[in-house]
Amino acid sequence: MFWSAELPANPLWTADGLSIQIILGNALASPFTTWDLPGAAPISQNSYGLAHDVTNAAFSYASRRQIWVDLRSNGANAVGTAITNQTAYTISNVAPGTAGFLSGVHPDAASPPNNSGRVDDISFCVFPDNLAVGSLVFKLGAFAFQNPMLPLSAFLPGSTGMLCVPPTAANLGFQVEAGVRLDYTITIPALVRPTLAGAQFVFGAIALNPATLTLTGLPCVRQAF
Numbered sequence: 001m002f003w004s005a006e007l008p009a010n011p012l013w014t015a016d017g018l019s020i021q022i023i024l025g026n027a028l029a030s031p032f033t034t035w036d037l038p039g040a041a042p043i044s045q046n047s048y049g050l051a052h053d054v055t056n057a058a059f060s061y062a063s064r065r066q067i068w069v070d071l072r073s074n075g076a077n078a079v080g081t082a083i084t085n086q087t088a089y090t091i092s093n094v095a096p097g098t099a100g101f102l103s104g105v106h107p108d109a110a111s112p113p114n115n116s117g118r119v120d121d122i123s124f125c126v127f128p129d130n131l132a133v134g135s136l137v138f139k140l141g142a143f144a145f146q147n148p149m150l151p152l153s154a155f156l157p158g159s160t161g162m163l164c165v166p167p168t169a170a171n172l173g174f175q176v177e178a179g180v181r182l183d184y185t186i187t188i189p190a191l192v193r194p195t196l197a198g199a200q201f202v203f204g205a206i207a208l209n210p211a212t213l214t215l216t217g218l219p220c221v222r223q224a225f
Contacts, residue, residue: 025064036089039108041224080221082107111193123185124203135177140204142169152215161217165204196225
């Protein structure tokens with residue numbers, strides 16, 4: 001899924017016109033004081049901001065950045081996050097951390113870190129909208145996506161969603177849905193960090209409604225180190 005916005009041309013360019021808020025992925029000079037520095041995992045085209053110059057029919061990736069957009073959904077959802085110790089992005093310093101496309105999916109958790117002093121941990125957050133209260137939400141972990149994904153209705157009739165991690169995925173435990181966000185954080189041991197460079201981890205979740213004995217598949221997220 002991709003999201004785009006069309007902004008009116010600014011006749012006073014290079015003065016600022018109407019724009020969309022962003023978070024930078026590089027440490028730039030003043031007046032910028034906030035940025036989110038990702039780990040070493042490659043970022044396609046080095047940015048999550050693609051600009052389309054309609055006048056000149058040209059596309060270009062801006063400097064490393066992510067647009068700040070909040071898309072609302074009325075269904076159960078989930079997102080992977082990184083909890084970092086970077087002083088230029090303090091919102092990520094406490095759980096559940098940042099879910100951005102910078103550190104959120106490219107945690108700086110390997111040793112040696114991509115950015116000096118970083119020791120990120122990872123987390124998975126489930127937003128239980130439309131899940132029945134009392135559902136058992138199982139957190140799953142794997143090192144790759146299930147391909148192709150498997151419909152959960154093949155396991156229990158009446159279920160919805162897909163199994164996006166392999167059936168052999170590790171069960172990281174379960175929580176009981178009580179109408180609040182459910183978080184699962186993995187604190188990475190120091191001895192493990194040197195083995196993470198180039199690796200990836202996939203979080204997933206499945207909710208079991210004990211009243212109807214049906215499953216609901218939640219989104220998976222892959223984090224690359």
